[in-house]
Amino acid sequence: METVYLVMPAYNEEANIQNVISDWYPIVEKLGGESRLVIIDDGSKDRTFELMKREAKSRPLFQPLTKKNQGHGATVLYGYRYALGRQPDYIFQTDSDGQTNPEEFWKFWKRRNQYDMLIGYRNKREDGLSRIFVTKVLRMVIRLCFHVSVTDANTPFRLMKTEVLGEEIGLIPEDFNLSNVLISVIYAKKNRKVKYIPITFRPRQGGKNSINLKKIFGIGCQAVRDFREINTMLQKKL
Numbered sequence: 001m002e003t004v005y006l007v008m009p010a011y012n013e014e015a016n017i018q019n020v021i022s023d024w025y026p027i028v029e030k031l032g033g034e035s036r037l038v039i040i041d042d043g044s045k046d047r048t049f050e051l052m053k054r055e056a057k058s059r060p061l062f063q064p065l066t067k068k069n070q071g072h073g074a075t076v077l078y079g080y081r082y083a084l085g086r087q088p089d090y091i092f093q094t095d096s097d098g099q100t101n102p103e104e105f106w107k108f109w110k111r112r113n114q115y116d117m118l119i120g121y122r123n124k125r126e127d128g129l130s131r132i133f134v135t136k137v138l139r140m141v142i143r144l145c146f147h148v149s150v151t152d153a154n155t156p157f158r159l160m161k162t163e164v165l166g167e168e169i170g171l172i173p174e175d176f177n178l179s180n181v182l183i184s185v186i187y188a189k190k191n192r193k194v195k196y197i198p199i200t201f202r203p204r205q206g207g208k209n210s211i212n213l214k215k216i217f218g219i220g221c222q223a224v225r226d227f228r229e230i231n232t233m234l235q236k237k238l
Contacts (some may be wrong), residue, residue, distance in 0.1 A: 001033040002112075003088040004159075007079035009072055010096040011042040011146075014051055020096045021055045027105055028061045034088065037062045039096060040079045043069030048142060065207040075176040077169070080179075084166050091165060093180070096157040108159045108197060116164040119184065120157030120199035138181065145227035146187040146234075151196040153181045171234065182230065189203065189234060198221045 010017060020035070028035040041049040041064065052064035067078060076093060083091045090112060094100045100120070108118045111133055143149055158180070168186050172179055187194050 002090065003034045004028070004031055004090045004092050005035070005083035005086060005088045006037045006094070008037075008094055008096045009075035009079060010044065010048050010052070011069070011072070012044045012073070013014055013048050013082070013096045014044075014046040014096045015061045017048050017051050017096060018055060020193050021052070021059070022097055023098070023102050024094075025059055025062055027102055029176045034086075035061065036086075036088075038079060038082060039064055040075050041066040042071070043067060050142040057106055069177055073179040074175040076175070077172065077176070077179045079167065080169060084162060084169070088162055090159055091157060091162055092159045100157050101200055102200070104157070104199050105159075107209055111195065111197075112159060112161075113208070114193070115195045116161050117183075117187055117194045118159045118197050119152065119194065120155045120201075121196040122201040123198045138224050141227065142181070142185060146185050146189065146231050148185060148189045150184045150188055153184040154178065154198075156180070157199055168192075175228070176226070178226075179208045186234070
């Protein structure tokens with residue numbers, strides 16, 4: 001029986017976390033065996049982790065984790081490394097804000113053996129024009145910095161073969177803020193087998209987004225600097 005670790009970062013998601021667990025837990029239940037739902041609390045200031053622990057009492061396939069606050073990208077990496085240490089066949093990542101649809105997981109699962117990574121392409125976004133604009137700019141920056149084209153580099157909806165991710169994760173700097181972007185870039189530069197599949201992307205289901213346009217701009221400026229350095233490093237290692 002093939003297994004999946006379904007990994008989610010969470011920060012100040014007390015308004016969403018119980019519904020998100022209820023929505024995604026049936027996926028690992030249906031998969032069965034050693035599959036797990038793993039949510040990593042990124043040092044939330046609200047009741048996120050408390051609620052996670054409460055939900056875990058009746059859900060044996062749910063593993064709640066917590067750590068100091070480091071940001072989304074570092075928390076995603078933490079989750080990947082945790083999963084890699086348990087060696088499931090696949091690792092799936094999404095976010096804990098309720099924007100992704102669990103039922104769309106199954107169309108990815110059906111094609112899992114054909115690709116090293118399947119990524120959701122947000123062609124039906126309902127989270128605002130500013131977010132769509134940021135995604136388009138990111139695509140352009142990636143093309144300029146890395147000389148590869150990616151459809152939707154930062155989508156929080158991706159199914160990856162554990163063996164392949166384990167080979168590539170060492171190229172990502174620890175605590176890197178845009179870890180999923182860099183994973184998409186590395187797979188593209190190394191000609192890994194990647195497939196983009198359209199998904200729906202709903203508005204945030206509750207609470208407030210911790211990333212605003214000012215923060216996005218700051219992250220973007222830092223990303224350009226980081227991307228240039230990382231591309232030089234990748235050229236030496238590829």
